Amino acid sequence: MTIRKDLPSIFDDFSEARRNGFMAAKNFKETDRPMIGTFCTFMPQEIPLAIGAATVSLCATSDETIEAAEKDLPRNLCPLIKSSYGFGKTDKCPFFYFSDLVVGETTCDGKRKMFEMMGEFKPVHVMQLPQGPDQQHAHLVWKDEIILLKETIEKQFNVTITEEQIKETISIKNRERKALKEFYELGKLNPPAISGMDILKVLYGSTFKFEKEDTINELTELTARVKEEYVAGKKLESKPRILVTGCPIGGVTDKLVKAIEDNGGVVVFYENCMGAKAIEDLVDESNEDVYDALAEKYLKIGCSCMSPNKARFEMLGRAIDEFQVDAVVEAVLQACHTYAIETATVKDFVNNKKNKPYISVETDYSTSDIGQLNTRMAAFIEML
Amino acid sequence: MYSIGIDSGSATTKGVLYDGEKIIDKVIVPTGANPRRAMEAIYDKLYRENAYTVTTGYGRALLKVADKQVTEITCHGKGAAFLDNQISAIIDIGGQDSKVILLDRDKNIKDFLMNDKCAAGTGRFLEVIMRLLQEDLCDFDDYVSGASGTKISSMCAVFAESEVVSLLAQDVSGPSVAMGIIESISQRTANFAKKLPIDGKVFFSGGLAQIESIRKTMEKELGLEMTTHEDAQFAGAIGAAVIGYQHMSRK
Structure with a gap:
């Protein structure tokens, strides 16, 4: 299979930011290395990294292709699925365009079936994720799925992946996780050193960088620099400290964080997919069986698709204490059943176990609810 | 001052x-x-x-x-809380949204919910239907006096409007339709309010609060005492x- 490098004319009228992402992706592809697109943190990046590939998140962040997606998909479906499918179908996403393989996973029914349709126009490999993390067989199934992913990649790119290579990428990914964690733990500082918007920009931006060593160095430098300036007196005003949790909302998180921070709060911790959820736990480097070690780490991700989902509540509880959180805001995407249902348990946990206020808001990828979000966030922060 | x-x-x-x-x-x-x-x-x-x-x-x-x-x-x-300091919660049915507010002992806001995604639980819904029935909202209590509500099953204000058209075509009386709408709004609002641990005396505000038949229906659906004030x-x-x-x- 040949690696796609061409610049289709459609990208020409793209916004500057996206063009930068596009150029970075194009430059990466010039080095003759594959790019693997993913939709979820459950995908063990250590496997594609072992062949020198880059992994890139394809979760779309705007509603611009939803209309195109609705030609094939039902309207009453989560906007993340519709938008991601739409970007793939219309070739408007450079990362999708440059992905030689898309790895999906069965975190929800919508994605499971959408990937079947996406497979019609793109090479797609779907990992069957077991959703009862406490069962012994879940561990065995997931380990098997990780080996299957390795074999698919070996076959598609005509390479052999050794356990030595995986050990190496486990170590790189662990170092990246530690660097990200040290960065977002700046959120523990009280009064805050940086705004939640700045934390978000870094967490989100780091998923569009393709050279892990560079990312690790940049993050480490950035964290050190913020700490230095903090010690030298550069502190933000103390405000109600907010923890953000809920659905993967990628770029839309912007509007929620803006509504929180424009109305008198500061976001100090992100529990959702882009935040700590998949970063916090490391892969056990002392385990000689690399697949076993990977299966163990990835099954610990506290996603609402898991039942029971103890990991999420452990992390929420710990973060509320360690980051001195005053209140919790949860964002739920329309038609995301598992997160929507779990809001009741999260509210009960936050209100009654941690004695903190909690609010959940339903949103989508549009900008039409910014006024309503502002009113809700302002009222919530007035209440604190 | x-x-x-x-x-x-x-x-x-x-x-x-x-x-x-x-x-x-x-x-x-x-x-x-x-x-x-x-x-x-x-x-x-x-x-x-x-x-x-x-x-x-x-x-x-x-x-x-x-x-x-x-x-x-x-x-x-x-x-x-200024109008009645005995209350512990507020239900407000406004022109385009509805909200439920819980107060703590000191009358500070403890929790709230807001519905602004659906017109079927708001005053706008009743307004639309009353226009269809060619009746004035100001005389509502007289209009529905003695009528029992017809069940309106549509979950959406727009669909409910067409449901009302077909009910009228089946010769169901206007007051019975209007009562049905009130019961529908009240059920929806009560279910929404019960998502919070609502208890005690509830203050009813918004334009609909002044209409006695609506307040009575709300009270029945919610199972709690509801009060209002002429300045609500x-x-x-x-x-x-x-x-x-x-x-x-x-x-």
């Missing part, structure tokens, strides 16, 4: 003048197409030198001379004025 509270709602704009103890003047005008002008008109009417002005509601950012903006949730809570429609503006006065006194 005076404070002015102005509540820019989707249907009407309300304003009150407060002297720290009682409401000494109040004004209500239709919001119309120009919420800014409605707020300015009220401000001019209530104007006192050095009065501290707080705005709330959808158009709260529009009045340039205001000293402070506070959301309608906080203002409604404060305003309702001004609750948001009163809350804004009270907050403004407290703010001024602290300075």
